[in-house]
Amino acid sequence: MKKSLIVWLVLCALSSWLHAAQPNIVIIFADDLGYGDLGCYGSPTIRTPHLDRMAAEGLRFTDFYSAAEVCSPSRAALLTGRYPIRSGMCGNRRVLFPNSKGGLPPKEVTIAEALRETGYATAHIGKWHLGIHAGSRPVDQGFQRSFGLPYSNDMDARAGLPKGATGSPNPAHDGWNVPLIREGKVIEQPANQTTLTKRYTEEAVTFIREQKDKPFFLYFAHTFPHVPMFASPAFQGKSRAGIYGDAVEELDWSVGQVLDTLRREGLAERTLVVFTSDNGPWLIMGDQGGSAGLLRDGKGSTWEGGMRVPGIAWMPGRIQPSVTNEVFSTMDLFTTALALGGASLPKDVTLDGRDLAPLLFESKSLPQGPYFYYRGDQLFACRLGEWKAHFQTQTGYGQPKADAHDPPLLFHLGRDPSEKRNVAAEHADVLAKIQQAVKAHQAGVVPGEPQLQ
Numbered sequence: 001m002k003k004s005l006i007v008w009l010v011l012c013a014l015s016s017w018l019h020a021a022q023p024n025i026v027i028i029f030a031d032d033l034g035y036g037d038l039g040c041y042g043s044p045t046i047r048t049p050h051l052d053r054m055a056a057e058g059l060r061f062t063d064f065y066s067a068a069e070v071c072s073p074s075r076a077a078l079l080t081g082r083y084p085i086r087s088g089m090c091g092n093r094r095v096l097f098p099n100s101k102g103g104l105p106p107k108e109v110t111i112a113e114a115l116r117e118t119g120y121a122t123a124h125i126g127k128w129h130l131g132i133h134a135g136s137r138p139v140d141q142g143f144q145r146s147f148g149l150p151y152s153n154d155m156d157a158r159a160g161l162p163k164g165a166t167g168s169p170n171p172a173h174d175g176w177n178v179p180l181i182r183e184g185k186v187i188e189q190p191a192n193q194t195t196l197t198k199r200y201t202e203e204a205v206t207f208i209r210e211q212k213d214k215p216f217f218l219y220f221a222h223t224f225p226h227v228p229m230f231a232s233p234a235f236q237g238k239s240r241a242g243i244y245g246d247a248v249e250e251l252d253w254s255v256g257q258v259l260d261t262l263r264r265e266g267l268a269e270r271t272l273v274v275f276t277s278d279n280g281p282w283l284i285m286g287d288q289g290g291s292a293g294l295l296r297d298g299k300g301s302t303w304e305g306g307m308r309v310p311g312i313a314w315m316p317g318r319i320q321p322s323v324t325n326e327v328f329s330t331m332d333l334f335t336t337a338l339a340l341g342g343a344s345l346p347k348d349v350t351l352d353g354r355d356l357a358p359l360l361f362e363s364k365s366l367p368q369g370p371y372f373y374y375r376g377d378q379l380f381a382c383r384l385g386e387w388k389a390h391f392q393t394q395t396g397y398g399q400p401k402a403d404a405h406d407p408p409l410l411f412h413l414g415r416d417p418s419e420k421r422n423v424a425a426e427h428a429d430v431l432a433k434i435q436q437a438v439k440a441h442q443a444g445v446v447p448g449e450p451q452l453q
């Protein structure tokens with residue numbers, strides 16, 4: 001009797017220690033938000049007080065990258081910690097469409113799957129865009145709960161929608177037939193997009209409150225500011241930057257709601273929150289295309305504006321307020337999340353991310369390796385330290401064929417963040433080093449079966 005009581009007490013202590021040791025993890029992912037679209041990244045016209053406060057209290061990255069220039073590959077890389085070429089989640093169709101047969105392969109290990117193994121509650125809220133067929137859906141990829149859209153909000157346009165409606169300032173709110181889905185079941189079609197951000201946020205707040213006594217992983221992938229642009233009545237017409245600014249300001253409000261909930265519930269000190277975007281701004285959408293600030297080009301391209309995005313990490317008391325210029329990417333979040341959650345890394349899988357814990361919690365520099373920029377399944381560019389070489393270039397949209405460069409173009413991103421002055425002729429030694437890094441990387445890449453055909 002006594003013995004079993006002791007065992008029980010030890011088990012209780014162990015379980016509460018485990019929960020204390022396993023921080024909650026929240027990833028907030030904007031869609032097509034540009035490098036220059038937040039106050040804390042220099043936007044003069046869009047007000048983002050909650051994200052600005054998050055940045056002031058946490059760690060703001062100046063050189064944070066999404067792992068792809070468009071949506072589906074970028075999401076696959078975030079959730080698996082691998083360049084999309086390895087999972088096959090990239091290709092000439094660029095993203096998944098409602099009639100695509102492929103999706104994130106079931107054998108890929110996602111953050112949600114790994115953390116669930118160690119006792120985390122897992123939820124996906126918002127856009128998915130990693131496949132609609134069995135094996136690839138949120139419920140098949142480790143998420144116990146899921147509420148959101150299966151793909152982009154401009155897909156599945158309804159018959160009779162006028163040409164150009166996607167980027168128009170006042171599109172019909174039921175112009176797209178995209179469904180709102182809860183745990184695999186359609187609950188509304190077409191989804192009323194004007195209240196999506198609000199409803200996603202309510203869902204997130206409820207989930208956090210319900211999980212107070214258990215570690216949780218929340219993947220909160222917003223639908224906006226992807227076109228067609230909508231905002232709730234409370235935000236419509238309020239920003240200086242038109243409906244795009246309204247949508248971003250509502251997104252900022254949403255981040256504020258999530259952080260306030262964590263503070264109120266006493267969870268802030270044991271919850272890592274990361275905010276970032278899936279790719280750069282969709283510049284061809286004009287007023288509704290956002291801004292990459294001083295970076296060149298936007299969504300769809302491997303120029304900096306296509307892949308360098310806002311990145312903020314927040315965990316009061318654990319992460320000291322600061323700014324880092326080191327190069328990191330969404331793929332690092334996979335490795336970091338698994339390490340924090342006490343999950344073992346998947347076996348026989350090549351991972352491309354690193355554990356950011358020393359940087360986040362001890363302000364230590366991490367060794368900086370090369371970073372590779374893919375467009376579809378093609379390696380277009382490589383960054384090593386402050387240097388970036390382009391082997392091919394192509395604007396995000398509107399340029400049918402890439403320009404090949406031999407010798408490659410070379411830019412110094414410290415002195416020339418806008419990639420205006422090609423200095424390849426003066427730095428043959430740098431180019432040789434980068435070419436060596438590319439060769440070593442490519443020798444280790446086994447492309448996954450293409451999913452985006």
Ligand code: MG
Nearest residue numbers: 031032071278
């Ligand atoms: Mg996107």
